[in-house]
Amino acid sequence: MESKSTEERILQSATEVFILKGYDGSTMQEIADNASINKSLLHYYYRSKDKLFSRVFGMVFHLFLPRLNRIFESDLGIFEQIEQFTELYIDTILKNPYIPMFVMREITNNPNRLAEVVKHIGLRPEKAFQSIQQEIDKGTIVDIDPRQLIVNIIAMSIFPFAGKPMLKAILFEGDDKAYQDFLVSRKKEVSKFIINSIRKQ
């Protein structure tokens, strides 16, 4: 199956280039070179730069999207849910650190692209809202708008990656290893911080 192999190489190459330079900053030439093939082949497999990008974006978005539902629908307690979610999510991004900025940048540049992808997936954040609201009603956690809590969780998980070049330079004097250690330690620190805040005494 040679054809599939080439198609895969193109997709792999396009993913690398697009993630690093964004849609506007990438060229078909660079993607072709990076895949060691001819530029025309790109158009043979995917008819346009936009179609190729859409394909890449859809795939990458799956990696990025936190599976909020799964974890918040499990029968674990709220604190364990939060611990699991932040640790798993930060761990996932640690293996794909460029993805958050890529996804956020491209959605900002072209919000329409999100609509297509989201429909394909079928998100149900309401389940997470309800789950949190129940804990408030039970008195396990303090009264808080579930959306505020969820945004806080996502913010503290994702932002250190999206803002890495900035934070590394300003707060860590550009020390790459120190920043990497910092990110790893957040796997535990973030949930600790959140739970401290919402646990009812």
Place this chain on the structure above:
Amino acid sequence: MESKSTEERILQSATEVFILKGYDGSTMQEIADNASINKSLLHYYYRSKDKLFSRVFGMVFHLFLPRLNRIFESDLGIFEQIEQFTELYIDTILKNPYIPMFVMREITNNPNRLAEVVKHIGLRPEKAFQSIQQEIDKGTIVDIDPRQLIVNIIAMSIFPFAGKPMLKAILFEGDDKAYQDFLVSRKKEVSKFIINSIRKQ
């Protein structure tokens, strides 16, 4: 002073276009059109697209950068400092909501640009670190890595703006007004959340 007026118009126009579309997505033609002048004039005042962008970026970065020092060097208590900082900062970004993504995107695309700008300003985050460490030693707040705390504060303040198109679509069904209200309410919510977490009982 006609020359200055034209130069200002160019800078104004370039700022609008660059912030909205980023360096790669912007063209000199569009900036010229937006300023109602000829394309060649751009090169007369600023010799290249890169030079024009650098100028814009430097100016915008000042707006974006939290003046951590000022607030954390004041003689307010740590909790009031955090309240002041988050409220002032979120309020600033509310007036310039596109700036966070702009700054983060461009630093990611070209980390070198940050170095020049930071030197110009002379940041001293160590002062904030010390200030936090003192409160830990005094027993006012729980034991926490000052850098973790600062990143949490910045993350919860900035991320809802940088990730607005995404969060709005996924958590708010695209409701613009609802998301705007959500952002405004964070002026109080964020500091409450943080202080809840670090205050020692």
Place this chain on the structure above:
DNA sequence: GTCTATATTGTGATAGAC
């Protein structure tokens, strides 16, 4: 200081040979 015209290179995309 501001314009028109143009140079030069790079871009996405297609035609057509093999």
Place this chain on the structure above:
DNA sequence: GTCTATCACAATATAGAC
């Protein structure tokens, strides 16, 4: 399926008239 050659256009940038 894969290549070479090429088109049509857009990009940054400059030259030169006024």
